[in-house]
Amino acid sequence: MKKFINAVDRVLTESLRGFGAAHSDIVRVQMEPTFVARADAPVKGKVALISGGGSGHEPLHAGFVGRGMLDAACPGQVFTSCTPDQMAAAAQAVDGGAGVLFIVKNYAGDVMNFEMAADMIGGDQATVITNDDVAVEDSTYTTGRRGVAGTVVVEKMVGAAADKGADLAACKALGERVNKATRSMGVALTSCTVPAAGRPTFQLGEDEIEMGVGIHGEPGRKRVKLESADAIANTLMHAIETDLKPKAGAPALLLVNGFGGTPLMELYLMYDAARRYCEGRNIKVARSLVGNYTTSLEMAGCSLTLTALDDELTKLWDHPVRTAALRWGV
Template identity: 90%
Template sequence: MKKFINSVDQVLTESLRGFGAAHHDIVRVRMDPTFVARAGAPVKGKVALISGGGSGHEPLHAGFVGKGMLDAACPGQVFTSCTPDQMVAAAEAVDGGSGVLFIVKNYSGDLMNFEMAADMISGDQATVVTNDDVAVEDSTYTTGRRGVAGTVVVEKMVGAAADKGADLAACKALGERVNKATRSMGVALTSCTVPAAGKPTFQLGEDEVEMGVGIHGEPGRKRVKLEKADAIAHTLMSAIDGDLKPKAGAPHLLFVNGFGGTPSMELYLIYDAARRYCEARNIKIARSLVGNYVTSLEMQGCSLTLVALDDELIKLWDHPVHTAALRWGV
């Protein structure tokens, strides 16, 4: 295992300490229980948004804490759910009196822990579960579809609405609406290595890719020979397209998400291929996002996400955001 680490036990603590110091204008990192809060939280009168889950997907979620997005993120150990005490401490720290909305990716461990936390919290709270991955219906750690890169879009849209004063019920309804308008699917060219395991999560042959891979390396739809980028983009987009059934001529967000180890050059090449797929089918791309946002450590690969937009969602997407990983308008 070749990684920049001092000891397996300290990876998360040292990385979070670095993150907190580098972005002290945006966040505060708290330890034991561990969470990352927006600097200046709680914001009085605003619904507080909290997400969390296993680490190793950075910048998700701590990189999305800040004005116009999350109020707190609870990082678990690598690829391991955060615990209820983290969520409870985060909720107590950032609840501004208008309730807390938990945004949870659909993994059984995450759901169980967020439900336990919800039972322990006295204030108003609600939960949105994301499940945008069209690859498989059930998976290693999931009943139903997995929550993957589309979670960033839910966090951005609901974060904007909360910033504009939407109440808890409206934030929950919006989160569920955005999740329903969002579909993703990924492909892995390589595995990744969890520090505590010390060896690759799975094995792929020199010429193989995992089509429909999960963000923890869970199996996808099939293992196939490496194809040209256009063919890979076609496989992912046609699965998304067939499931979302986009309305011809309506605006969409096209999001190419790198898994951590794929060069920017290749992500833009895949974006070009996915965009040509959309243009041929009259799927209008009104907004775009390309980069490493929901990663799997150093995995080489990417996911594509398509989101059906409307005027309200475009305004929420464009709303100012100031986080470590997404920033515009401020």
């Protein structure tokens, strides 16, 4: 294992310290319990959006704290859920009096701990669970589909609505609507190495790929021989399209998300392949995003996400955002 590390047990603390210092105009980092909050939180009269989960998926979630997205994020240890006390402390720190909405990826530990946090804080709060992964119905860590890169789309659109003054019930309903309109699937070319483990999470042959891999390295649909980029993109997009069933000619958002170890050159190549698939299936790509947004440490691979849009969702996507990892219009 070769990583920039001083000590395995200090990786998260030192990383967060650097993140907070680098983006002190946008966020503040709280330790013990650990969470990242908007620098100007609480924002009075605005629904507070809180997410979190295991580290190793950066910039998810801390990188999306700021105007137009999250009010706070709770980072757990690498690939390990954050704890209820983190979530409760974050909620109390950013609650501006209009209620708290938790956005939770569908992993057993995340769901259980956010439920415990909700019980701890009481008051006006609600939860949206993301489960956009079409690869498998059940897998390691989950009961039902996994929440993956589509979570970014939910956080962006609900964050925009909250920024515009939507109330808690409207934010929850919107989050559930966006989640239902979003599907994702990923593929791994290599494994990743959790620092505490010191060895790859799984093994792939030189000519093998994991089709439908999870963001913690969980098994996907099948292990297959390496194919062309077009063939891989077509397999992913076919699974997404078959599940989502977008209306012919309707607009969509196409997100190509890197897992941490794939060059941007290859991610844009995959975007080209996925977009050509969409054009051939009468899916109108109206909005795009390409880059590393929901990673798996240094895993080589990517995921494709498609969100069916309408005028309202398009405007919410275009709404100004200012976070460490995503910003436009400001």
